[in-house]
Amino acid sequence: MITSVNWISDLPLLATAAESEYAPFVLAGVLLSLVIIYLAGKLGGELSKMMDLPPVLGELLGGVVVGISALHLLVFPDSGVIASESVVITTLKFMGNLTPEAVTAIFSSQSESISILAELGVIVLLFEIGLESDLQELKKVGYQAAIVAVVGVIAPFTAGTVGLIFLFHIPVIPAVFTGAALTATSIGITSKVLSELGYLKSKEGQIIVGAAIIDDVLGIIVLAVVASLAKTGEVDIVNVIYLIVSATIFLVGSILLSKFFNKSFVFIADKLQTRGKLVIPAFIFAFFMAFLANAIHLEAILGAFAAGLVLDETDKRKELDQQVVPIADILVPIFFVTVGAKVDLGVLNPMASEDREGLIIAIFLLIVAICGKLITGWSVFGQQGINRFAIGCGMIPRGEVGLVFAGISEASGILEKPLQAAIIIMVISTTFLAPPLLRQALKEISSEVKENADIS
Known part of the structure; x- marks a missing residue:
């Protein structure tokens, strides 16, 4: 997953807000937003569970209902919304008789605070997924996951770029940028579905997670390439090589670290006597590793x-698992509801002439987006009884990753409105289609495979 939070530049803004006279209103806005997020996430999750669908789909849909597409209870400036369109900010304005300048400042700070909480949510989610994964099993399917990831990047990128150029006569740079948006995979959504269904440790689940992680690294490289291409018309080769080398060293180094870090961690946890003696050191390590990745x-x-x-x-893995779950239950829904809230279904209006062209292109992009990932399952070889369809389905969702590409394209100004709309429609569709498709695909896995995965 590719995210776009600039931590260093955001901190002064939040600090300024906290020290100002508006700080109580920022806090009130954050608290009211969290009430909305948890209500939407829980109600959506419960309804999805009742319909035998993955709860994460309900959280995403709950976000759509309270977000920019419907109720405007949870909206963000980066979605093109102004403060007066936010129900939360309008409520605060009524309560405090605020000036327009105050309203704008509060809206900005409140939105940044929720966005950072959402980022913490996905960080905790991936930490939890890492704990639930099996490093030894990941090593066994590592080469298979790498092949799946590479095919999942090359196939949709090539088909999307070439198709846009020759079928729709899109200029090369916008076509390349749109093709790049097709390469991403949202590991957050897929891994959550796998975990909820109990298939995370199955062979299919491990290949999907491993491929999604590699896909994330490849996505960062692709993004760096197209961003430099959009700005200068040239590719910064040095930056691309740096990203490849640093990603490889970081991931391999982390795996090697496990060989001598484990005893030290257990020794420290056993020596501590106060509450949180296990979970706090674990999160210190997780956040430090997250910081290191961000720093490079x-x-x-x-x-x-x-x-x-x-x-x-x-x-202490099992004990740590149990202690991380309630923390994830608090933070992770913020991430999924926020992703849903930023989805603008207004681009799906066929009555608007500017949207119709985007819809036609979107249909093409959606076909490429689905087929380009589905075929990855058939790139797996040497595995008897593997569910190739499930692997392909697990690679489909673009989620917040695609939204970042859409946001960057809007900021760069290199894409016309129809093409921007088409990317957003593709992102929306793959995000919501993938969870039920993956669930249906996983039903084909025999109960014996699942039992063996649970035991391991």
Whole structure:
């Protein structure tokens, strides 16, 4: 997953808000937003469970209902919304008789606070997924996951770029940028569904997670390439090589770290006497690894996932799993509801002439987006009885990753409105289609395979 939080630049804004006279209103806005998020997430999750669908789909849909597409209870400036369109901010304005300048400042700070909480949510989610994964099993399917990831990047990128150029006569740079948006995979959504269904430790689940992690690294590289291409018309080769080398060293180094870190971690946890003696050191390690990844221009979630894999090898893994779950239950829904809230279904209006062209292109992109990932399952070889369809389905969702590409394209100004709309429609569709498709695909896995995965 590719995210776009600039931690260093955000902190002064939040500090300024906290020290100002508006700080109580920012806090009130954050608290009211959290009430909305938890209500939407819980109600959506429960309804999805009742319909035998993955709860994460309900959280996403709950976010859509309270977000920019419907009730405007949870909206963000980066979605093109102004403060007066936010129900939360309008409520605060009524309560405090605020000036327009105050309203704008509060809206900005409140939105940044929720966005950072959402980022913490996905970091905790990937840490939890790392703990639930099996490093030894990941090693066994590592080469298969790498092949799946590479095919899952090359196939949709090539088909999307070439198709846009020759079928729709899109200029090369916008076509390349749109093709890049097709390469991403949202590991957050897929891994959550696998975990909820109990298939995370199955062979299919391990290939999907491993491929999604590699896909994330490849996505960062692709994004760096197209971003430099959009700005200068040239590719910064040095930056691309740096990203490849740093990602490889970081991930391999994290795996090697597990061999001698485990005993030290257990020793420290046993020596501590106060509350949180296990979970606090674990989160110190997870956040530090996330920081290191971010510092070398990778994604923080890669560091969190690597930390989970390392701690999964300790003797206290089961106890740590139990202590991390309630923390994840608090933070992770913020991430999924926020993703849903930022989805603008207004781009799906066929009555608007500017949207119709985007809808036609979107249909093409959606076909490429689905088929380009589905075929990855058939790139797996040497595995008897493997559910190839499930692997392909697990690679489909673009989620927040695709939204970041859409946001960058809007900021760069290199895409016309129809093409921007088409990318957003593709992101929306793959995000919501993938969980039920994956669930249906996983039903084909025999109960024997599942039992063996649970036992391991």
